[in-house]
Amino acid sequence: xxxxxNINSPEVKSDQSVVFRIYAPNAQEVRITGxxxxxxxxxxxxxxxxxxxxxxMTQDQNGLWVYETSALAPELxxxxxxxxxxxxxxxxxxxYIRDVASTKNIFLVAQDFAADYAVQDVPHGTLAHRWYDxxxxxxxxRLTIYTPAGYEQSGQEYPVLYLLHGAGGxxxxxxxxxxxxxxxxxxxxxxxxxxxxxVMPNGNVIxxxxxxxxxxxxxxxxxxxxxxxxxxxxASFPDIVNFIESQYRVKKDKAxxxxxxxxxxxxxxxxxxxxxxxxxxxxxLFSAAIMPRADxxxxxxxxxxxxxxxxxxxxxxALYWIAIGKTDFLYQANVDYRQKLDAMNMxxxxxxxxxxxxxxxxxxxxxxxxxxxx
Amino acid sequence: xxxxxNINSPEVKSDQSVVFRIYAPNAQEVRITGxxxxxxxxxxxxxxxxxxxxxxMTQDQNGLWVYETSALAPELxxxxxxxxxxxxxxxxxxxYIRDVASTKNIFLVAQDFAADYAVQDVPHGTLAHRWYDxxxxxxxxRLTIYTPAGYEQSGQEYPVLYLLHGAGGxxxxxxxxxxxxxxxxxxxxxxxxxxxxxVMPNGNVIxxxxxxxxxxxxxxxxxxxxxxxxxxxxASFPDIVNFIESQYRVKKDKAxxxxxxxxxxxxxxxxxxxxxxxxxxxxxLFSAAIMPRADxxxxxxxxxxxxxxxxxxxxxxALYWIAIGKTDFLYQANVDYRQKLDAMNMxxxxxxxxxxxxxxxxxxxxxxxxxxxx
Numbered sequence: 049x050x051x052x053x054n055i056n057s058p059e060v061k062s063d064q065s066v067v068f069r070i071y072a073p074n075a076q077e078v079r080i081t082g083x084x085x086x087x088x089x090x091x092x093x094x095x096x097x098x099x100x101x102x103x104x105m106t107q108d109q110n111g112l113w114v115y116e117t118s119a120l121a122p123e124l125x126x127x128x129x130x131x132x133x134x135x136x137x138x139x140x141x142x143x144y145i146r147d148v149a150s151t152k153n154i155f156l157v158a159q160d161f162a163a164d165y166a167v168q169d170v171p172h173g174t175l176a177h178r179w180y181d182x183x184x185x186x187x188x189x190r191l192t193i194y195t196p197a198g199y200e201q202s203g204q205e206y207p208v209l210y211l212l213h214g215a216g217g218x219x220x221x222x223x224x225x226x227x228x229x230x231x232x233x234x235x236x237x238x239x240x241x242x243x244x245x246x247v248m249p250n251g252n253v254i255x256x257x258x259x260x261x262x263x264x265x266x267x268x269x270x271x272x273x274x275x276x277x278x279x280x281x282x283a284s285f286p287d288i289v290n291f292i293e294s295q296y297r298v299k300k301d302k303a304x305x306x307x308x309x310x311x312x313x314x315x316x317x318x319x320x321x322x323x324x325x326x327x328x329x330x331x332x333l334f335s336a337a338i339m340p341r342a343d344x345x346x347x348x349x350x351x352x353x354x355x356x357x358x359x360x361x362x363x364x365x366a367l368y369w370i371a372i373g374k375t376d377f378l379y380q381a382n383v384d385y386r387q388k389l390d391a392m393n394m395x396x397x398x399x400x401x402x403x404x405x406x407x408x409x410x411x412x413x414x415x416x417x418x419x420x421x422x
Numbered sequence: 423x424x425x426x427x428n429i430n431s432p433e434v435k436s437d438q439s440v441v442f443r444i445y446a447p448n449a450q451e452v453r454i455t456g457x458x459x460x461x462x463x464x465x466x467x468x469x470x471x472x473x474x475x476x477x478x479m480t481q482d483q484n485g486l487w488v489y490e491t492s493a494l495a496p497e498l499x500x501x502x503x504x505x506x507x508x509x510x511x512x513x514x515x516x517x518y519i520r521d522v523a524s525t526k527n528i529f530l531v532a533q534d535f536a537a538d539y540a541v542q543d544v545p546h547g548t549l550a551h552r553w554y555d556x557x558x559x560x561x562x563x564r565l566t567i568y569t570p571a572g573y574e575q576s577g578q579e580y581p582v583l584y585l586l587h588g589a590g591g592x593x594x595x596x597x598x599x600x601x602x603x604x605x606x607x608x609x610x611x612x613x614x615x616x617x618x619x620x621v622m623p624n625g626n627v628i629x630x631x632x633x634x635x636x637x638x639x640x641x642x643x644x645x646x647x648x649x650x651x652x653x654x655x656x657a658s659f660p661d662i663v664n665f666i667e668s669q670y671r672v673k674k675d676k677a678x679x680x681x682x683x684x685x686x687x688x689x690x691x692x693x694x695x696x697x698x699x700x701x702x703x704x705x706x707l708f709s710a711a712i713m714p715r716a717d718x719x720x721x722x723x724x725x726x727x728x729x730x731x732x733x734x735x736x737x738x739x740a741l742y743w744i745a746i747g748k749t750d751f752l753y754q755a756n757v758d759y760r761q762k763l764d765a766m767n768m769x770x771x772x773x774x775x776x777x778x779x780x781x782x783x784x785x786x787x788x789x790x791x792x793x794x795x796x
Contacts, residue, residue: 134513
C-alpha cells in the first residue's frame with residue numbers, strides 16, 4: 049500500500065530526463081499533460097490552437113502510474129495530471145504556479161541558462177509586498193518590489209525597472225511565473241546586470257491586489273477583467289513612480305528609469321512611455337499586445353499616438369526593445385507596429401525568438417533585456 | 423460540456439453554507455475531505471488518530487459532482503477531493519496552502535472573529551522576504567518580516583515579536599497557514615494591538631529557506647528534518663535578533679521584545695527565552711512541544727533547565743502565556759511543564775482551548791496573544 053507522501057514525483061534525473069509517478073489505484077486511465085510534451089491542434093472557443101498532448105501513463109508492477117521523458121531541454125516546466133478525465137495536480141509535488149485561474153505543478157531542469165531561474169548560493173535581494181496610495185484610481189493598492197542585495201546598507205541610489213504583467217496576471221506574476229527575483233539575483237551576482245530595483249505593480253485597475261491578497265477576498269480570476277486596457281492605468285501610472293521615488297533610494301531621472309511589460313504589459317509600457325515621453329530611457333515590449341483601441345474611456349489616453357511617439361523619438365531613448373516569438377498570435381500586430389516606427393524613423397532593437405505567447409519567452413526576454421539597462 | 427474554468431467551487435454562500443462542484447465525467451466515485459467535516463478514527467503508522475471523514479459527493483442532473491454543507495462556523499478551512507481513490511485538489515479553486523508536503527485548497531468563512539483572517543479595507547503592513555547572515559549556522563538564511571502600516575514613514579521605533587513555526591514549517595508557515603499579516607493588520611486597525619514588527623524566521627537549521635525558496639531547490643519537505651531540536655537554533659538565535667536590531671527601527675530592550683511559537687516553535691521559544699533570560703518580556707508557548715531532550719548535541723543548550731528558568735523567573739516577565747487544546751497530543755507534556763513552573767512559583771497565564779494540535783488553534787492563540795503585548 050502506498051502512502052502518497054512517500055512517492056517521488058517528479059524525479060528530475062541528472063541526465064535531464066524526468067519521471068512522474070501517480071498513485072491512483074482505481075483509475076481506468078491516467079494521462080499527463082504539460083509544456084514539456086509535443087503539441088497537437090485542438091479546437092477551443094476561440095478557434096484552433098496548439099496544446100500539449102495528453103500522454104498516457106502506464107502502470108508499473110507496483111500499481112503506480114508512471115511516465116518517463118527523454119532528456120529535456122533546460123527550462124521551468126509545468127504540468128497537470130488527468131485521472132479518468134479529471135484534470136488536476138500531482139499530490140506528490142508541493143510546488144505550484146497559478147496562471148490566471150489555473151494552477152499547475154512545476155519543475156525545473158536547471159542546466160545552462162535555466163540555472164538563472166534557480167535560487168543559487170549568491171547574495172539575495174529582498175522581495176516585499178507593499179501597499180501604496182493610488183489617488184488616480186481612488187484606492188490603496190499592492191505592489192511587489194525587488195531591492196537588490198545590499199540595498200538596505202549601501203546608502204547608494206539605484207536605477208529602477210518598472211516591470212508590467214499581462215492580462216490575467218497581477219503583481220505576483222513576474223515573481224512566480226517570471227522568476228524575476230532569481231533572474232535578478234543571478235545576473236547581478238554574475239556581473240551581467242547592474243544592481244537595480246524592480247517594481248512589479250498590478251495593472252488591473254479594478255483590483256487592489258492579486259486574487260486572495262486584496263479586499264475582494266477569494267474569487268476566481270479571469271483573463272480580461274472589466275476596464276482592462278481602457279487607459280486608466282496608463283493615466284495613473286505616475287502615482288506608482290511618485291511612490292517609489294519618495295520611498296526608496298533611487299535615481300530620479302530619465303537615465304535611470306526603465307519600463308517593460310509582457311502582452312498587455314507591453315501595451316501598457318508602450319503607451320506609458322509615450323504619454324510621459326521624457327521619463328523612461330529604456331523601454332521593453334515583450335510580445336506586446338499592440339493594437340488600436342477604439343474606446344476612449346480614459347479621456348484621450350489612446351489619442352494622438354503618432355504625435356506623442358514623435359515627441360518620444362525626438363527626446364530619444366537609450367533602448368527601445370521589441371521582442372516576440374515567431375508563432376505568437378500578436379506577431380502581425382508587432383510587424384505593423386514596427387512598420388509604423390520604421391516609417392517615422394524611430395530607432396528600436398528587434399529580437400525575434402522561437403515559440404509563441406508563453407512565459408518561457410518572457411523569462412528569456414527579461415534575462416536578455418536587463419543586462420542592457422543603465 | 424463543462425469547461426473546468428467555468429465552474430464555481432467552492433461557493434461560500436451568505437448563510438455560511440458551502441457548495442463544492444467537481445467535474446470528473448468518467449469517475450465512479452468522488453469524495454471530499456476537509457477540516458469542516460466530522461472526524462472518524464483512522465489507523466496511521468503512528469497509531470489511532472482522528473481524521474475528517476471522506477464524504478461522498480453526488481452527481482447532479484448535469485453530471486457535476488456536488489457536495490453542500492450546512493452553515494459552517496467562521497474559520498479558514500482546507501479540503502481535498504478524492505476521485506476514484508486519487509486524492510488531490512479542486513482545479514476550480516486557485517487558492518492553496520502547503521502544510522509540510524501536502525497542499526490543500528482553502529476557503530474562508532469570514533464572519534465573526536474569522537473576519538480578522540481576511541484582507542480588510544484597512545491600512546496594510548509590508549511583508550518582506552529578506553536574507554540575513556547567520557554566522558552561528560554558517561549560512562545566509564531567509565526570513566519573513568512584517569512591518570506595520572506606516573513603518574516606512576513614521577520615524578518611530580517599534581517593538582518586535584519573534585514568531586516561530588513548528589516542525590515541518592518554515593519561514594512561510596505563519597504567513598500562509600497562520601494569516602499573520604491579516605491578523606496584525608486588522609488588530610492594529612481596530613486599536614486592539616500596538617503596531618509592532620513581526621519576525622518569522624526559519625527554525626530548521628539544515629535549511630537556508632523554505633523548500634523551493636533556497637539553494638536546495640525543489641524537494642519534498644518532511645516533518646522532522648535532521649538536526650531538528652538539537653539546540654543549534656536556540657544557540658544561534660541572537661544572530662536573528664542582532665540582524666533585526668541593526669536593520670530596523672526597533673526598541674532594543676527587553677520591554678519591547680516578545681517571542682512566541684507553536685509546537686516545535688513553542689519548544690524553541692521556551693528554551694530561547696530561558697537561555698537569554700533577561701531578553702524577552704513576553705513569552706508565548708502555543709501547543710508547545712515541551713519534552714525532555716536526551717541528546718546534547720549543542721553543547722549544553724538543554725542542560726541546567728531548572729537553574730536558567732529560575733533566573734528567568736527572578737528577572738521577571740510581563741507575560742508568560744501557555745496555550746493548548748484539550749485534545750492535543752502534547753496536553754500531558756504541558757501539564758507536566760506547568761507543574762514544574764508551579765513548583766518553582768514561576769508566574770504564567772494558562773489558556774486551554776477546545777481541539778487539538780491544529781492551525782485553527784494557533785491562529786486563535788496569535789489573535790489572543792498579540793493584544794497583550796507591549
